[in-house]
Amino acid sequence: MYSMLFRLTVLFLLMGAGAGFASLFKHTIPSVALGVALGSGLWLVWDTWRFLRFLDWLRRLHETPDAPPRLSGLWREAAQRVSRLLRKQARLTRESEARLENLQAGLQASPNGVIVLDEHTHIEWCNQMACRHFGLDARRDIAQSVTHLLRDPAFVAHLAARDFEQAVIMTSPVSSEAHPLRLSVRLCPYGQGRLLLISQDITVFEQAEAMQRDFVANVSHEIRTPLTVLAGFVETMQTLALSEDEHREYLDRMAQQAGHMRRLVDDLLMLSRLEGSPPPGLEDWTPIAVVLAQIEADARALSALTTGASAPQRLVFPAAAALPQAGEIAGAATELQSALSNLVNNAIRYTPPGGDIEIRWEAQPDGTACFSVRDSGPGIAPEHLPRLTERFYRVDSAFSRATGGTGLGLSIVKHVLQRHEATLTVDSAPGQGACFMVTFPAYRVRGEIAAGGAGM
Amino acid sequence: MTEKHLSSQFDSELTSICSKLMEMGGLLEIQIQNAIQALAQFSIPLADEVIQTEDRVDMMEVAIDHALTSIIARRQPAARDLRLLLAISKITTNLERAGDEANKIARRVKSIVESASARKMPIGDLRLASGMAITLIRRALDAFARLDLDTAVSILKEDDLIDQEFKGFTRKLITYMMEDPRTIGDSLNLLFLAKAIERIGDHAKNIAEFIIYIVKGTDVRHSSLTHIESVVQ
Numbered sequence: 001m002y003s004m005l006f007r008l009t010v011l012f013l014l015m016g017a018g019a020g021f022a023s024l025f026k027h028t029i030p031s032v033a034l035g036v037a038l039g040s041g042l043w044l045v046w047d048t049w050r051f052l053r054f055l056d057w058l059r060r061l062h063e064t065p066d067a068p069p070r071l072s073g074l075w076r077e078a079a080q081r082v083s084r085l086l087r088k089q090a091r092l093t094r095e096s097e098a099r100l101e102n103l104q105a106g107l108q109a110s111p112n113g114v115i116v117l118d119e120h121t122h123i124e125w126c127n128q129m130a131c132r133h134f135g136l137d138a139r140r141d142i143a144q145s146v147t148h149l150l151r152d153p154a155f156v157a158h159l160a161a162r163d164f165e166q167a168v169i170m171t172s173p174v175s176s177e178a179h180p181l182r183l184s185v186r187l188c189p190y191g192q193g194r195l196l197l198i199s200q201d202i203t204v205f206e207q208a209e210a211m212q213r214d215f216v217a218n219v220s221h222e223i224r225t226p227l228t229v230l231a232g233f234v235e236t237m238q239t240l241a242l243s244e245d246e247h248r249e250y251l252d253r254m255a256q257q258a259g260h261m262r263r264l265v266d267d268l269l270m271l272s273r274l275e276g277s278p279p280p281g282l283e284d285w286t287p288i289a290v291v292l293a294q295i296e297a298d299a300r301a302l303s304a305l306t307t308g309a310s311a312p313q314r315l316v317f318p319a320a321a322a323l324p325q326a327g328e329i330a331g332a333a334t335e336l337q338s339a340l341s342n343l344v345n346n347a348i349r350y351t352p353p354g355g356d357i358e359i360r361w362e363a364q365p366d367g368t369a370c371f372s373v374r375d376s377g378p379g380i381a382p383e384h385l386p387r388l389t390e391r392f393y394r395v396d397s398a399f400s401r402a403t404g405g406t407g408l409g410l411s412i413v414k415h416v417l418q419r420h421e422a423t424l425t426v427d428s429a430p431g432q433g434a435c436f437m438v439t440f441p442a443y444r445v446r447g448e449i450a451a452g453g454a455g456m
Numbered sequence: 457m458t459e460k461h462l463s464s465q466f467d468s469e470l471t472s473i474c475s476k477l478m479e480m481g482g483l484l485e486i487q488i489q490n491a492i493q494a495l496a497q498f499s500i501p502l503a504d505e506v507i508q509t510e511d512r513v514d515m516m517e518v519a520i521d522h523a524l525t526s527i528i529a530r531r532q533p534a535a536r537d538l539r540l541l542l543a544i545s546k547i548t549t550n551l552e553r554a555g556d557e558a559n560k561i562a563r564r565v566k567s568i569v570e571s572a573s574a575r576k577m578p579i580g581d582l583r584l585a586s587g588m589a590i591t592l593i594r595r596a597l598d599a600f601a602r603l604d605l606d607t608a609v610s611i612l613k614e615d616d617l618i619d620q621e622f623k624g625f626t627r628k629l630i631t632y633m634m635e636d637p638r639t640i641g642d643s644l645n646l647l648f649l650a651k652a653i654e655r656i657g658d659h660a661k662n663i664a665e666f667i668i669y670i671v672k673g674t675d676v677r678h679s680s681l682t683h684i685e686s687v688v689q
Contacts, residue, residue: 140602147475148601151482171489173594177587 003073014039050075058082113183113199119192121146121159133183133199135174146197149173155185164189169202182206218392222264222407226257233257260406267408271391274335274415282443286333289323292361294337299344299359311353318361326361327447329369329440331420339416340371342409343436347375349403350434367442374435380428388426389414420444466531470540473523474601477544477551480516481597484551484558487513488593488656491561492586495579495649498569506562513555520548539673543666547600554593554659557652564649574642578628582650585621588614589653592660599667605688611664612681618657625650 018039022031053069057079068079104125107114113130115123122145123136131138134150141149147156150173158168164187172181182203188196233254236242242250296317303313318326329336347357355376362370380388384395392407394400400407417424421441428434487506494502524545527533533541568574592611599607629643629650668676668688676684 135598140604144601145471145475145478147482148478149598151478151485151597153479153483153486156479156482173598176591177583 003077006073011040011043014043018042054079061086113197115146115197115199117146117195117197119194121195123149130197130199133172133174133181133201135172158185159187162189163187167200215391218407219268222392223261226260226264230254230257230261264406264408267406267412270412271408271415274412274419279419280330280332280335282330284333285328285330285446286336287324287328288326288361288445291329291333291337291340292318292323292326292359293320295341295344295359298341299348299357302345303348303357306348307353313348313351313353314356315348316356316358318359325447327363327445330444330446332416335416336420339413340438342413343373343438346409347373347377347434347436349405350377351375352377363445364439367445369440369445371438371440372435374433376433379430379432380426380434381430385426385428389424466533466537469523469527469531470537473520473527473541473544476516476520476523477548478597478601480513480520480548480551481593481600483509483513483516484555485590485594485597487555487558488561488590491558491565492590492653494562494565495568495586496583498565498575500566500569503562503565503569506558510555510559513552517548517552521545536670536673539670543670546666547663550659550662554656557655557659560652561649564645564652568642568645568649571642573639574645577632577639577642577646578625579646581625581628582646582653585618585625585650585657586653588618588621589656589660592618592657593663596660596663596667599664603667603671605668605671608664608667609685609688612661612684615657615661618654622650622654 015036016039018035018037019032020035022035022038025031050071054071054075057069068076068083070076071079104127108127108129110127110129113127113133115126115130115134115136118124122143123141125142126136126138128138130136136149147159150156152170152173154168155170158166167184167186169182169184172183175181180203181201184200184202186198186200188198190196233250237247237250296315299315299317303315307313344357344359351357356374357376358372358374360370360372360374362372364370380395384393387393388395389410391411394405394407397407414424417438421444423439425437425439426434427437487509490502491506493499494506524541528538528541531537568579592614595607596611598604599611626647629647632639633643662677665676668674668684672687674687676687679687
């Protein structure tokens with residue numbers, strides 16, 4: 001309001017000044033009018049100059065955001081208002097950009113793959129996990145049609161049917177034999193015809209499911225085999241008249257099969273007990289000498305039983321004199337003894353008569369302790385090594401069954417050792433014998449062994 | 457995928473035919489994968505599935521060719537659009553042939569599963585080559601979707617690796633045949649299998665060449681790698 005008054009005042013003043021100036025020379029009406037016109041002309045020039053400065057600032061605004069030029073009156077207010085509006089706009093843009101960035105960071109942090117699809121199912125945005133799941137490139141593949149890169153027919157059909165209820169299970173395009181990757185992909189509609197694609201890695205679930213299925217099938221098979229034999233003998237004895245000798249022989253074989261089944265069930269129960277119970281603590285300490293002595297006694301008995309006196313296996317155990325210095329071990333003594341004994345028994349079963357088996361207990365410089373069983377048996381081919389501790393995995397199933405193996409021994413060993421935070425390593429090659437090494441962590445062994453550091 | 461045209465109808469026709477091609481490519485990837493899995497697991501149901509689905513691949517080829525004829529007749533495309541449509545036609549043919557190879561593998565697998573002696577042959581040695589063939593086809597289709605020249609050139613280079621695997625496998629089969637003439641029948645079966653896998657690699661290579669043709673407008677078939685690299689740069 002004041003600016004308007006000021007403007008008009010300046011205009012009238014200029015006009016008045018022009019008229020006054022003209023009246024100095026001649027007191028006629030036309031000369032006064034001329035003076036007024038001159039005054040208004042001057043005002044127009046001045047005002048236009050200010051307007052041009054303002055316009056010039058506006059034009060250069062998006063290149064160089066300067067402060068508004070020094071103007072007065074209405075032009076100053078106009079410049080200030082524009083400038084304030086722009087500042088507000090810039091702040092709003094910054095805020096919404098920050099919000100968008102936060103939102104994207106949130107989606108990036110999702111453990112699932114997320115792809116935002118526009119109404120033509122072109123990729124609008126995707127997170128890092130989606131890139132990893134589908135082999136996408138977050139920058140290059142924007143605006144690419146999703147079915148051009150995710151070409152699995154099951155997914156394409158799913159997308160075409162616009163089925164938003166169920167997830168589709170597919171193998172990832174980047175899946176390989178070494179790194180299998182199975183995905184569960186879901187589509188969620190939002191907005192107007194837009195879609196959110198969410199992918200989840202289900203490789204581990206599928207593997208666990210397959211393992212469980214295999215396990216049940218294996219157990220049924222393992223139990224049915226001796227059961228069939230047993231039932232066969234029972235049927236024979238029911239229907240045929242047998243001599244005394246045959247009778248005894250059949251009963252012996254039945255007892256053998258029943259024994260096999262009992263061992264199998266015992267092993268299964270052992271496994272489930274190991275899985276179900278809490279890990280052994282660090283309070284119970286057992287002298288290593290006791291454990292090793294028991295193992296040695298069992299081993300010598302088994303070796304004498306299987307190979308006979310003609311060509312005995314040479315068993316080498318740590319010297320009895322050195323045993324008391326071995327120190328103590330923390331954990332469940334019975335479990336440890338049966339696990340280590342199992343390794344020794346395996347060596348005895350697989351080493352031919354006259355072969356060598358060497359059992360060692362060594363303290364390592366870093367405080368850990370290593371129990372090892374080295375035999376001169378046939379050795380194990382490299383392709384079997386990673387699978388040895390799988391349940392019911394047998395390198396030679398006929399031999400294993402003939403010697404009364406259940407296929408669960410090494411699984412139990414692995415479980416026991418895992419509970420004691422120990423590791424099992426197998427070093428072997430066909431014809432080279434095998435060496436099974438168990439390394440116990442430093443905090444589970446104490447006594448002489450930690451200080452001595454010498455092998456026995 | 458393509459630049460905008462005055463007629464947005466033409467644009468959407470081009471996009472639609474590309475989508476059809478990629479759909480056919482997706483089906484073919486599964487076909488090859490199933491055929492190779494059938495071989496690795498001696499699975500007859502999987503092999504049967506491949507043989508049954510073969511018809512769908514053939515039908516897709518016919519549908520794409522039909523759409524191509526219609527577009528070319530109505531739009532009379534020029535320059536890059538014409539190259540794209542020509543290349544799509546050629547790529548379709550290559551995909552269909554790769555589908556035939558998958559079909560052949562499936563049929564051989566069935567005859568191998570039925571013969572007990574063939575299962576003792578070194579089939580595991582084909583695993584590496586077949587894995588490479590699947591990867592090459594997948595990368596060729598990805599490169600087409602992205603019109604990605606770098607990937608196209610690297611496919612041309614990697615196809616040689618499959619050829620080397622094939623040669624190595626052939627030499628191995630020859631030693632088998634020389635040691636025991638009774639294995640000749642099975643060895644020949646395996647040789648055809650290996651050849652089919654090698655051909656799939658070749659088809660991937662052809663697709664890569666057409667990608668260079670679309671983008672650069674130069675026909676690089678039967679050219680040396682150094683020439684192709686100079687064209688791409």
